[in-house]
Amino acid sequence: MDHLWQFNFQGLSFTLKERQQLGIYGLQPPYVRTQEEQMEICKTFIERLELPLTKFVYLMDLHDTDEKLFYRLVSENVEAYMPIIYTPTVGLACQKSSQIFAKPRGLYITSNDVGHIYDVLKNWLVPSNRIICVTDGERILGLGDLGANGMGIPVGKLALYTALAGVNPEISLPITLDVGTNNKELRDDPSYVGLVRPRMTGQEYDDFIDEFMEAVVKCFGQHTLIQFEDFGNHNAFRLLHKYRERYCTFNDDIQGTASVVVSGLLACTRLTGKKLSENVFLFLGAGEAAIGTADLTVKAMEREGLGLDEARGRIWMVDIDGLLALDRPEGGVDGYKQVYAKKHEPVKDFAAIVNDVKPSVLIGASAASGAFTPDILKAMATFNERPIIFALSNPTPKAECTAEQAYTNTEGRAIFASGSPFGTVVLGDKTYQPGQGNNAYIFPGVGLGIILSGIFHVNEQVFLIASDTVANNVSDEDLAVGRVYPPLSNIKECSIQIACNILEYAYAEGKSDNT
Incomplete structure (x- = not known):
């Protein structure tokens, strides 16, 4: 009965000759589609x-x-x-x-x-x-x-x-x-x-x-x-x-998420005219996705010339107990969060933190629906000509704000991306097509590159390569409609380019076991 396994995976497209050879003639309707x-x-x-x-x-x-x-x-x-x-x-x-x-x-x-x-x-x-x-x-x-x-x-x-x-x-x-x-x-x-x-x-x-x-x-x-x-x-x-x-392992929630967010941030620099290292980042959420993203963002800023401590100093984080502040009385700051804790009085009110820090980049990884309130979004628009708003929590009902809310409350000046898809937004005579910061831009190409190259230890450089590749695939036409990721229809090309770039890196750096 082994032929029945094959039968399940090709359906009605078997030709008459194939049906006879496989012994499945009569097990399907006669029409060949x-x-x-x-x-x-x-x-x-x-x-x-x-x-x-x-x-x-x-x-x-x-x-x-x-x-x-x-x-x-x-x-x-x-x-x-x-x-x-x-x-x-x-x-x-x-x-x-x-x-x-x-x-x-x-x-x-x-x-x-x-x-x-x-x-x-x-x-x-x-x-x-x-x-x-x-x-x-x-x-x-x-x-x-x-x-x-x-x-x-x-x-x-x-x-x-x-x-x-x-x-x-x-x-x-x-x-x-x-x-x-x-x-x-x-x-x-x-x-x-x-x-x-x-x-x-x-x-x-x-x-x-x-x-x-x-x-x-x-x-x-x-x-x-x-x-x-x-x-x-x-x-x-x-x-x-x-x-x-x-x-040979990686964690997609930590490293894949980080890579896709950093790719979007790199694309944003073409709209803001600022280097990545010239931004101030505020994360709502300090879990694995947020910490992974912060760590890779630090590496990208180091690549632009910042020292490690200076790069970390540009990143602020808020968790369930409020701002990551040294010696805060509630919740403490331990583990991988410690490097992002600031010498600052403990604050729990997120809106107050936004107005104090005055970030240029607001990143949501909290699963706290609606946490980016209209007042917070309006405040971001007062600090920045082009505020960057990434509402990354999945699924859609968990997003910190919608695309429409981001554009409406910033006079259409926000650079917005989300973890789940949002539809087209029309504001006045401007049409926005927000991008989705989906890990699918990253992990298929990374995995393919690892398999083909024989890389055994998957380091952060692999994910920076993937970030650069995705960002380089964002066209001027994409940016013109507010999209900082390539259209999903181009994702296959991105995956192949990521794999090819990882192969080049692996062979150049002697990381490949397939040489």
């Missing part, structure tokens, strides 16, 4: 579906039944379908995952598998994986702990590796590490498909992740790229620093 015909039928059907979640379910079913058609449909219609299979719709799909579960995708490794993770990995049918995307489901987008329901994230990420960078899907493996969930609502849901137990923590958790990493290398080889996704803040940085010199 070209892939072009099938694509038009799919697009027509999707357009008739009203709900994004219904469109998601349809596309995932297509992925299961006709993989070639799925990838061609997505890769040739990125702007239409990426928001469905990725942000923002994937967030809702994860929330509803147990209810819409129809067919397993990827590999589930649970805390019950301690001591046997290698055996679980061997159950994956393809033995030559080069990219693994893994989550433990603790911090899915801005939605929190979704446990085993987070599988949609690695599945969606790896689908984009293929659609946007041409990576063979056979070498990719989505994995969810189900170590339980602290989401009581999920544990009480009779339809929940994951382990019904609180999260594994402490040394027990660390030993579990250690075993997983070692098992991956034993099963698939040392050069397997392991991409971490949506781990909790308290684990994300710790695991990245623990493993980055021992394995």
